[in-house]
Amino acid sequence: QPAQACGTAPESALELKQIGHCPSISHLTQVTMVPLGHLAKGATLEDLLETCIQSFDLEGNAYQNNHLLKIILAMHQFIISSADMLQKVIDLYLNALESKSSMLCVKICYFVRYWITEFWVMFKMDSKLSTTMEEFQELVKANGEELHCRLIDTTQINSRDWSRKLTQRVKTNTSKKRKVSLLFDHLEPEELSDHLTYLEFKSFRRISFSDYQNYIVNSCVKENPTMERSIALCNGISQWVQLMVLSRPTPQLRAEVFIKFIHVAQKLHQLQNFNTLMAVIGGLCHSSISRLKETSSCVPHDVIK
Template sequence: MMGSWSLRKAATLDELLHQSVHCFDDSGDVNGQVLPRVLLLMHQWYVSSTELAQHLLCMYRSCKAENCEETRLKICFFMRFWIQTFPAEFNLDLGLIRITEEFRDWTRRLGCEEQSLLLDISSIPSFDWMRRVTQRRKTLKKGKASLLFHHLEPSQLAEHLTFLELKALRRISFPDYHSYVVHGHLVQNPTLERSIALFNGLSQWVQLMVLRQLTPQSRAEVIAKFIHVAQKLLHLQNFNSLMSVVGSLSHSAICRLKETHRYLPPEVLK
């Protein structure tokens, strides 16, 4: 899709930016080229968003080629593509916001009002909720469990779990993942810590709901219901909660319940 460019094993940042900018046509369409999106998606592994925007601004200011106006317009198209594809960055990264405003000032100095409009970030919705992490709730007293399990069908329970998973995952930003990969721990990374805590909490809850039953038959009914919940989670493509449920049912505390497994229907065992 990127032609001979895909044969390159390495490239400088300026080369990547030059190639990405020229993926856009005169109307600002990327025409199926994947390099701009890949660059914007992965750049934070080796350069900050502020630095990347600064490189683009330098390209814009120092452009002196014959097709200078065309190149400058495409640089602005690239910036607009960035704003539209990853808007949260332009709401949360103060350095990136500052460079973007400086970028707009330069387009106005050159009398390019149309290019200035391509860099407008004033209408981006607020992503301030990604900065805030709710206070930890006190853990339930030992022995307490939610009664909702018995009142919800497997499909409803799967939808509730997926909603909770969505709330946790959408708070995790790229810097959170990057921090964990670089540092190897969750210190000062509360959003990722919460997501992992949700996974572990769900796993423990599943085991509790099974083990708190008093008879092998009632435990088998709970296991069967969670199997159906897992099937619904798979259908919803909620793989995180799915693995938590599957891991719980595969735990030694559940697997060793031989008498309980005798009450499971053949289709559930399969």
């Protein structure tokens, strides 16, 4: 179906929020305007695929910017599964073979190579997409196109060191115990909030669009390791806050830690790091701390307010 233009969006451009590399949460996004040209009034999926394929030259270089390519590859799963979209690409490849259009064939392979390179996690995590990809590879091999075979090769995906780190699952019970410290007593609230925000940023930037979509569709984080790690970080910070307060032997010392975390929370709010902010507040509001009446009596009224 033709895409319906949103009344509040510009007709000739598409807005895309991109993640930057600044560790301050308040500066993580910037808006990029992507010209849509003849697609501005609406387009079918076939039109979008054709635009993506034709955006490559015969040497594999994308014309102008590649924002539209990334948007379509990132967002298509709301409309069609990745395996079904790849099947449409395969059909286009077969049609190009029948019409003996070698130029179109190589452009299709460049498009698939771009998909593999930029969104390799899809091919690693989606079994149906991987199966369809294998069928495409067999088809290309049967037609004896060596260049095309090299372009759509997926054997390097599993050899990426950083892919293993990204998909490594959180192990709740580990045989090795590690000592980790944020140097609580030696850091001022502003420094501590900066460190916590950097940890949050490192976790946040690993979460892909597909991870969010899988969470929405399945309503759980099962088989979604990046989301699991993000949640584990949040829960870990909350438990750490509780431990820092409860580890002090006297009500006065516990109150000092409580006050310090209130100041950390204020700094996190200024940094717009709301996820860690809620983790800290959740720790301070836990029943194990809220029932400490003597500690509460040592906290100034303005801090409690």
